[in-house]
Amino acid sequence: MMSREFTQYYEQGTSLWQDAWIRLRKNRLAVIGGMLLIIITLLCLLAPVVSPYGYEQQDLVLGAAKPSLHHWLGTDVFGRDLFTRILYGGRISLMVGMIATLVALIIGVTWGAIAGYAGGRIDALMMRFVDIVYALPFMIFVVLLMVVFGRNLLLLFIVIGGVEWLTMARIVRSQVQGLKQLEFIEAAVSLGLSNWNIIRRHLIPNAIGPVIVYTTLTIPSVMLLEAFISFLGLGIQPPQSSWGSLIADGVDTMEEFPWLLIFPGLMLSLSLFALNFLGDGLRDALDVRTSKD
Amino acid sequence: MPLLEVNHLSVSFHTRHGVVKAVNNISFSLEPGQTLGIVGESGSGKSVCCYALLGLLPSPPARIDSGSALFSDTNLLNCSESELRLIRGNKIAMIFQDPMTSLNPFMRIGEQMIEPLMYHRKISHRDARAHAIALLEEVGIRNPTYTIDSYPHEFSGGMRQRVMIAMALIAEPQLLIADEPTTALDVTVQRQILELINELRRKHNLAVIFISHDLGVIADIADQVLVMKAGYKVEQGSVHSLFTNPSDGYTKQLLAAIPRGSKSVPDRSTDSTLLQVQNLTTRFKLYDRGQRNEFIAVDNVGFSLYRGEVLGLVGESGSGKSTLGRSLLNLIPPSSGSIVFDGDQIVGKNSNQMKPWRRRMQMIFQDPYASLNPRMTIYDTLAEPLILHGLASKQSVEMQVLKLMDDVGLARAYIRKYPHEFSGGQRQRIAIGRAIATKPEFVIADEPVSALDVTIQKQILELLLFLVERHNLSMLFISHDLAVVRFLCDRIMVMQHGRIVETAATETMWSSPHHDYTRKLLSSTASPLILNQ
Structure with a gap:
C-alpha cells in the first residue's frame, strides 16, 4: 500500500503493458478489428432489444422470404427472421469461442508453466501426455463423446477446450524454459521464494504476451470448430442456432434461398477477420523486439 | 597521403x-x-x-x-x-565482437574460406585450400591442415576470432x-x-x-x-x-574511472569466520553421444571468509567461478563437501530448509538487463524480499523501500518505474538494493560491473565498497578483471579448471604472484601506459 502523502511526488512509470497498448492503438487494422468485435458482441447480447422477433417465432405463411424492410436479412423456410437468428446464434458461437478458449487457457498455461519450470522427468512425463492426446484423432473423439453423452452445450465446451489447450501448453512451456535461464528467476530463488510464487509472480506474467496473441487466434479456430461440429449435426440443436448450424441449414437450401447461407457466412467471416486482425496487432504490440525502437 | x-x-x-x-x-x-x-x-x-x-x-x-x-x-x-x-x-575488411554471428555454423571453416579465396584471387580449389591453411597458420591456429575441416563450434572463442581475422585477410585488405x-x-x-x-x-x-x-x-x-x-x-x-x-x-x-590502486586492508586477525568451505565439489552430468559423462566444475575447493571481508574470486570463463558462487548459495546443489555458514551446515538442505538462510546470503548478478523482472516496478522488486521474510509490515514497506533506494543511490521519485526505463547502471543499483534488502551478512557479487561502461562501473564499485563498510557485509566478489578486484578486495583467490590455484592478500599477490597462471593473468591485465599514470 502506498500512503497518500508520498504518491503525488512519484513519477508514474509506463509498464510494458502500457507501451504495448500505445502501439496497439496505432495499428489501424487492429483497432478496427477490436471495434468490430465489440459491436458484434453488443449486438448479440442486446438481441432482444435490437430485434422485434423471437428466434423461434415462426411465420409459416411467409416462408422463406427475401431481405425486405420488415426482415432485413430475410427469413428462413419456417418464416423465422434471419437477422434475429444470427444474433442469437452469435451468442452461442461467441460464448463457445470464449469459454472453450478460457478452459484451454487455464489448463494450458498451468500445465505448460509447471512442465517448463520443473524440467527433467516431470516435464518429460507431462509433455508426453500432451503428445498422446495430440495423436488422438480429434473428430472421432468428439463424435464418440457426443454419441455417448448426448448433445450438450457444456460438453461441447469441455471437448473443444480439452483439445485446444495442448498447443497453449507447448507455447507456455517453451516460453518458461527460456525465461527460467534468466537471472531474475535465479534471484527469486535466492530470495527464498517458493516454486509456486516464482511461477505465479515471475514466470507467467512474462510468458503471457505470446499466450494472449495465441488466445485471440484460438477463439476463431474454436468458433470454426463449433461451426464444423454443428454443421455435422453434432453441436447445437434446433430451434437454438449458432452460426455453424445456420450455415449448415443454409447449405441445404443454397440454390433456392442463397441469403440463408450468405448472411450467416458473412457474419462468421467478419468476426474471424476481426479477431485475426486484433491478434496480429497484439502480436506486433507485445513483441519485445519492436518495443526497443 | x-x-x-x-x-x-x-x-x-x-x-x-x-x-x-x-x-x-x-x-x-x-x-x-x-x-x-x-x-x-x-x-x-x-x-x-x-x-x-x-x-x-x-x-x-x-x-x-x-x-x-x-x-x-x-x-x-x-x-x-x-x-x-x-x-x-x-x-576494407571487418571483424566483430562475436565471431559466431559472422561464421556459418553449418559449414566447415575450410569451405567458408576456400570459396572467397577462389573468387578473390582467381585460383584453383587446391591452391585456395593450401592458401587457407597458410592463412590459418599465420593467425596462429594450431595444426591447420586438420583443423581446416572443423566446424565453427568446435573452436573456442579466441580461436574463432583468429579464424575471423584469417577470413578478413583473404582479400588482402588495406584497411x-x-x-x-x-x-x-x-x-x-x-x-x-x-x-x-x-x-x-x-x-x-x-x-x-x-x-x-x-x-x-x-x-x-x-x-x-x-x-x-x-x-x-x-x-x-x-x-x-x-x-x-x-x-x-x-x-x-x-x-x-579505470580502477587502480587497492584499498587499505584492516587487520582481520581478531575477526570471526563467517563462512567455512571444505572440499567442495560440484559435478554436472553430461550425455555425450549416449555416453554418460561427468564434468567437474568445482573441484575440491576450500576457503574461509571472515566477517566484513571482501574476497575476490578471479578466473577466466569456464574456470568454474560462477558455479562455485551458485553452489555456495545452493542454487546449484554441490555434489559433496561442506559449507558451514555461521556454524550451520548448508550442504544437503532442501529449498524449504534453506529459506531462513536465504535471508542471510544474497547474490548480485552480472547482467542488469536479465536480473530484474521486466513486469515489476522498483517498488514491487524491492518490497518482495521484505514481505517474503516478514521484515516489514504493510504500513512500513513503502518507507523501507524508499530507504533502500536512498542507500543504493536511486531517486525516490522513481519508485513506480519499471526496469526498462532505466540505464544499465541504475538497474544494477536496483539489483543491489534487492540483494541487501533482507540485511544479509554475506553477498556474492558475480561480475556485477562487467556489463557496464567504465564511468558507471566506478560508481557501482564505490557503492559496493560503501555498502560493505556500512553494513559490515562479507562479500565474495567474482570477476575476470584483476584491476577491479584489486580495487575492491582484501584477499584474492585465483581459480583455474575448477581448482583454487592461489590465495593471497591482494597486494601480496600483486607484487609477488606464486602460481604460473596468476603471473600470466597479471601480465595480461596491466597496460604499462595506464599503470604508470
Missing part, C-alpha cells in the same frame, strides 16, 4: 520519437600501417561512425547528413551499394575495421589477439581502426586515439599524449 580521410561526418537516426544525432562532425585520417583507436562508452557513436563508412547502417532510420570519406580517392559516402560491395571485404573484437574474450586470450592484430598490421602494412570501450586495450594497440561521447569528438591525439596529458575533462574522467 592518408589511406582514409574522413571529414565532418554527421549521421542521424530518424525514429518516430524524433531525430537522434548519432555522429556529429567527426573527422580523422589514417595512414597505411597505422592504428586508430576509437574509444567511447555505449551510445557514443563509435560504431555508427565506421558502419556509416561502409554503408552498413540500415537506412531508414539512419541518414548520413554531411561529410566525406575519401578512401584512396573514392568518396565512400557517394558510392552506390554495388560499388560499396566491391570495396567491403575486398579493400581493417575491428569492432570490439576482444570484448567477449578472456584477458589472456585478449592479449594474444591484440598481439596478432599488431603483428599483421606491421607485416601487411595494414591500416586498422580499432573500436573499443576499454581504454586499457586502446592504450596497447593504437597509435592515434579518438575519444567520442554522445556522437561528438571529445579529444583526438597520439596515444601517448592522450594518456599522459589528457586535455579534456571527459577523457580525464574516463581515465580516472
Whole structure:
C-alpha cells in the first residue's frame, strides 16, 4: 500500500503493458478489428432489444422470404427472421469461442508453466501426455463423446477446450524454459521464494504476451470448430442456432434461398477477420523486439 | 597521403520519437600501417561512425547528413551499394565482437574460406585450400591442415576470432575495421589477439581502426586515439599524449574511472569466520553421444571468509567461478563437501530448509538487463524480499523501500518505474538494493560491473565498497578483471579448471604472484601506459 502523502511526488512509470497498448492503438487494422468485435458482441447480447422477433417465432405463411424492410436479412423456410437468428446464434458461437478458449487457457498455461519450470522427468512425463492426446484423432473423439453423452452445450465446451489447450501448453512451456535461464528467476530463488510464487509472480506474467496473441487466434479456430461440429449435426440443436448450424441449414437450401447461407457466412467471416486482425496487432504490440525502437 | 580521410561526418537516426544525432562532425585520417583507436562508452557513436563508412547502417532510420570519406580517392559516402560491395571485404575488411554471428555454423571453416579465396584471387580449389591453411597458420591456429575441416563450434572463442581475422585477410585488405573484437574474450586470450592484430598490421602494412570501450586495450594497440561521447569528438591525439596529458575533462574522467590502486586492508586477525568451505565439489552430468559423462566444475575447493571481508574470486570463463558462487548459495546443489555458514551446515538442505538462510546470503548478478523482472516496478522488486521474510509490515514497506533506494543511490521519485526505463547502471543499483534488502551478512557479487561502461562501473564499485563498510557485509566478489578486484578486495583467490590455484592478500599477490597462471593473468591485465599514470 502506498500512503497518500508520498504518491503525488512519484513519477508514474509506463509498464510494458502500457507501451504495448500505445502501439496497439496505432495499428489501424487492429483497432478496427477490436471495434468490430465489440459491436458484434453488443449486438448479440442486446438481441432482444435490437430485434422485434423471437428466434423461434415462426411465420409459416411467409416462408422463406427475401431481405425486405420488415426482415432485413430475410427469413428462413419456417418464416423465422434471419437477422434475429444470427444474433442469437452469435451468442452461442461467441460464448463457445470464449469459454472453450478460457478452459484451454487455464489448463494450458498451468500445465505448460509447471512442465517448463520443473524440467527433467516431470516435464518429460507431462509433455508426453500432451503428445498422446495430440495423436488422438480429434473428430472421432468428439463424435464418440457426443454419441455417448448426448448433445450438450457444456460438453461441447469441455471437448473443444480439452483439445485446444495442448498447443497453449507447448507455447507456455517453451516460453518458461527460456525465461527460467534468466537471472531474475535465479534471484527469486535466492530470495527464498517458493516454486509456486516464482511461477505465479515471475514466470507467467512474462510468458503471457505470446499466450494472449495465441488466445485471440484460438477463439476463431474454436468458433470454426463449433461451426464444423454443428454443421455435422453434432453441436447445437434446433430451434437454438449458432452460426455453424445456420450455415449448415443454409447449405441445404443454397440454390433456392442463397441469403440463408450468405448472411450467416458473412457474419462468421467478419468476426474471424476481426479477431485475426486484433491478434496480429497484439502480436506486433507485445513483441519485445519492436518495443526497443 | 592518408589511406582514409574522413571529414565532418554527421549521421542521424530518424525514429518516430524524433531525430537522434548519432555522429556529429567527426573527422580523422589514417595512414597505411597505422592504428586508430576509437574509444567511447555505449551510445557514443563509435560504431555508427565506421558502419556509416561502409554503408552498413540500415537506412531508414539512419541518414548520413554531411561529410566525406575519401578512401584512396573514392568518396565512400557517394558510392552506390554495388560499388560499396566491391570495396567491403575486398579493400576494407571487418571483424566483430562475436565471431559466431559472422561464421556459418553449418559449414566447415575450410569451405567458408576456400570459396572467397577462389573468387578473390582467381585460383584453383587446391591452391585456395593450401592458401587457407597458410592463412590459418599465420593467425596462429594450431595444426591447420586438420583443423581446416572443423566446424565453427568446435573452436573456442579466441580461436574463432583468429579464424575471423584469417577470413578478413583473404582479400588482402588495406584497411581493417575491428569492432570490439576482444570484448567477449578472456584477458589472456585478449592479449594474444591484440598481439596478432599488431603483428599483421606491421607485416601487411595494414591500416586498422580499432573500436573499443576499454581504454586499457586502446592504450596497447593504437597509435592515434579518438575519444567520442554522445556522437561528438571529445579529444583526438597520439596515444601517448592522450594518456599522459589528457586535455579534456571527459577523457580525464574516463581515465580516472579505470580502477587502480587497492584499498587499505584492516587487520582481520581478531575477526570471526563467517563462512567455512571444505572440499567442495560440484559435478554436472553430461550425455555425450549416449555416453554418460561427468564434468567437474568445482573441484575440491576450500576457503574461509571472515566477517566484513571482501574476497575476490578471479578466473577466466569456464574456470568454474560462477558455479562455485551458485553452489555456495545452493542454487546449484554441490555434489559433496561442506559449507558451514555461521556454524550451520548448508550442504544437503532442501529449498524449504534453506529459506531462513536465504535471508542471510544474497547474490548480485552480472547482467542488469536479465536480473530484474521486466513486469515489476522498483517498488514491487524491492518490497518482495521484505514481505517474503516478514521484515516489514504493510504500513512500513513503502518507507523501507524508499530507504533502500536512498542507500543504493536511486531517486525516490522513481519508485513506480519499471526496469526498462532505466540505464544499465541504475538497474544494477536496483539489483543491489534487492540483494541487501533482507540485511544479509554475506553477498556474492558475480561480475556485477562487467556489463557496464567504465564511468558507471566506478560508481557501482564505490557503492559496493560503501555498502560493505556500512553494513559490515562479507562479500565474495567474482570477476575476470584483476584491476577491479584489486580495487575492491582484501584477499584474492585465483581459480583455474575448477581448482583454487592461489590465495593471497591482494597486494601480496600483486607484487609477488606464486602460481604460473596468476603471473600470466597479471601480465595480461596491466597496460604499462595506464599503470604508470
